[in-house]
Amino acid sequence: MAKDIYTAALIIIGDEILSGRTHDKNTPWIAEQLNEAGVRLAEVRVIPDDKQNIIDTVNEMRGCHDYVFTTGGIGPTHDDITSESIAAAFGVELELRDDAYAELLAYYKDESEITESRKKMAYIPQGANLIDNPVSGAPGIHIGNVYVFAGVPRIMQAMFDAIKHSLTGGKPVETRSVSANLAESLVADGLAEMQGRYEMIAIGSYPKYQNGKFGTTLVLRGTDDEALAKATQEVTDLVKSLGEDNPIVA
Amino acid sequence: MAKDIYTAALIIIGDEILSGRTHDKNTPWIAEQLNEAGVRLAEVRVIPDDKQNIIDTVNEMRGCHDYVFTTGGIGPTHDDITSESIAAAFGVELELRDDAYAELLAYYKDESEITESRKKMAYIPQGANLIDNPVSGAPGIHIGNVYVFAGVPRIMQAMFDAIKHSLTGGKPVETRSVSANLAESLVADGLAEMQGRYEMIAIGSYPKYQNGKFGTTLVLRGTDDEALAKATQEVTDLVKSLGEDNPIVA
Numbered sequence: 044m045a046k047d048i049y050t051a052a053l054i055i056i057g058d059e060i061l062s063g064r065t066h067d068k069n070t071p072w073i074a075e076q077l078n079e080a081g082v083r084l085a086e087v088r089v090i091p092d093d094k095q096n097i098i099d100t101v102n103e104m105r106g107c108h109d110y111v112f113t114t115g116g117i118g119p120t121h122d123d124i125t126s127e128s129i130a131a132a133f134g135v136e137l138e139l140r141d142d143a144y145a146e147l148l149a150y151y152k153d154e155s156e157i158t159e160s161r162k163k164m165a166y167i168p169q170g171a172n173l174i175d176n177p178v179s180g181a182p183g184i185h186i187g188n189v190y191v192f193a194g195v196p197r198i199m200q201a202m203f204d205a206i207k208h209s210l211t212g213g214k215p216v217e218t219r220s221v222s223a224n225l226a227e228s229l230v231a232d233g234l235a236e237m238q239g240r241y242e243m244i245a246i247g248s249y250p251k252y253q254n255g256k257f258g259t260t261l262v263l264r265g266t267d268d269e270a271l272a273k274a275t276q277e278v279t280d281l282v283k284s285l286g287e288d289n290p291i292v293a
Numbered sequence: 294m295a296k297d298i299y300t301a302a303l304i305i306i307g308d309e310i311l312s313g314r315t316h317d318k319n320t321p322w323i324a325e326q327l328n329e330a331g332v333r334l335a336e337v338r339v340i341p342d343d344k345q346n347i348i349d350t351v352n353e354m355r356g357c358h359d360y361v362f363t364t365g366g367i368g369p370t371h372d373d374i375t376s377e378s379i380a381a382a383f384g385v386e387l388e389l390r391d392d393a394y395a396e397l398l399a400y401y402k403d404e405s406e407i408t409e410s411r412k413k414m415a416y417i418p419q420g421a422n423l424i425d426n427p428v429s430g431a432p433g434i435h436i437g438n439v440y441v442f443a444g445v446p447r448i449m450q451a452m453f454d455a456i457k458h459s460l461t462g463g464k465p466v467e468t469r470s471v472s473a474n475l476a477e478s479l480v481a482d483g484l485a486e487m488q489g490r491y492e493m494i495a496i497g498s499y500p501k502y503q504n505g506k507f508g509t510t511l512v513l514r515g516t517d518d519e520a521l522a523k524a525t526q527e528v529t530d531l532v533k534s535l536g537e538d539n540p541i542v543a
Contacts, residue, residue: 055337058495058497058514059497059499059512060320060321060324060337061324061333061334061335061336061337062324062328062334062466062468062512062514063320063321063322063323063324063325063327063328063334064321064468064470064499064512065321065499066318066320066321067317067320068316070310070313070316070317070339071310071313071314071315071316072313073313074310074311074312074313075313077313078312078313083311084311084312084313085311085341086311086338086339086340086341087305087310087311087337087338087339088336088337088338088339089320089336089337089338090336091335091336092497118477118478118481118498118500119477119478119481120477120478120480120481120484120485120498121481121484121485121488121496121498122488122496122497122498123498158478158481158482159482160478160481160482160485161478161481178502179502179507195500195501195502197502198502216312218312218314220314227368227369227370228368228369228370228408228410228411230370231368231369231370231371231408231410231411232408232409232410234370234371235370235371235410238371238372245308246371246372247308247309247342247372248368248370248371248372248373249309249315250368250445251445252428252429252445252447252448257429262309262312262314264308264312
């Protein structure tokens with residue numbers, strides 16, 4: 044039976060994010076793609092390059108959500124331990140796969156170029172499907188409800204594009220926003236009253252602080268276009284009644 | 294007894310991050326501050342504005358780590374449920390605190406400006422300390438090993454600055470990096486051999502892909518300055534031996 048709500052978790056495997064060195068750019072991109080697919084990103088975890096941690100996190104998340112995506116750690120270096128961890132999470136072995144090897148060969152052109160380190164990228168958990176990597180040869184992995192992507196945004200995006208059609212989702216979540224040069228505490232009362240009346244629309248209030256002034260963006264999200272349009276109009280009227288002459292509605 | 298390793302978890306409370314609308318900017322900033330304080334950011338979780346989820350996550354994380362930081366959800370609107378969730382996680386009540394109210398009053402200047410929604414920000418979990426908010430009046434919260442910050446980066450940073458001196462950490466983790474215009478698969482073998490010899494230095498390899506070309510940044514992290522300098526020199530020599538004439542060492 045079709046469900047109303049499909050959820051996903053994103054597991055970002057990367058010491059480089061936790062050290063502050065690299066800024067994660069994958070979360071917002073994946074979140075937006077999932078919105079379009081009618082799948083709700085319900086949780087993101089950033090964890091270190093640690094095998095047991097990856098195993099435990101993948102096993103916990105794949106039991107809780109329809110889909111799990113991981114980014115990072117499928118390259119050729121010693122700190123790339125995602126594939127072996129995924130295999131361990133599913134209780135299967137890694138095997139050297141002819142089809143994955145063929146993809147590497149197509150990329151590196153010559154057998155002599157496939158060093159032991161590069162060959163590592165053709166070891167795939169038993170029973171997994173490969174996800175095409177048009178950028179750098181080494182494939183992603185799909186096993187159970189888990190999709191294993193590279194961490195480099197350009198490659199991750201290509202892999203996601205390759206599997207997006209296979210995701211089953213509910214109605215896409217649509218978003219509207221109303222931005223006003225008002226402190227959010229001014230709109231709080233009216234907004235709370237509105238949220239009480241619009242059960243199926245999630246209304247969020249996001250303050251910003253720029254050049255010594257507060258502004259607020261009110262974000263409405265839901266799957267019912269008509270209710271969304273009506274609620275957006277109400278929010279617009281609310282901020283106008285509070286003194287914002289030119290709210291930005293998007 | 295002083296420990297060698299202190300760890301922290303960051304809990305980002307925010308539907309707006311999970312929807313892809315807002316890009317989290319707090320993680321790298323907090324990670325770097327913690328590096329300086331000798332505390333390792335061991336895990337980040339992005340969770341929705343859901344009370345039970347906040348309670349469960351806070352309780353799990355505060356049992357695993359020396360410090361827990363949360364961002365988001367302490368404002369005046371209906372979707373700001375962090376304070377009540379933190380109180381519930383610790384099994385205490387929220388109470389209207391005179392000192393928190395005084396901070397609001399100092400900010401809003403007049404009692405008539407303290408609407409019910411704004412007053413909500415003076416309700417603090419019993420037994421908590423306030424964290425000064427020099428930007429917008431409403432204080433952060435410190436209870437047990439949990440620090441509750443605003444989500445707006447400018448305010449979060451001011452709150453972190455206010456508590457940073459009170460964190461106990463180990464030796465600060467120092468970072469060096471060596472960037473080369475080489476595919477990471479080329480350095481993989483040499484790097485794995487090196488990592489075997491440098492147990493106390495974490496060596497990470499981070500590929501990038503720009504303008505159709507691969508490059509790699511090799512990152513070395515550790516608390517032993519001398520070992521770090523020696524390992525950085527070895528990595529530099531390694532990439533030079535593989536054909537990179539001008540590695541960028543930082």
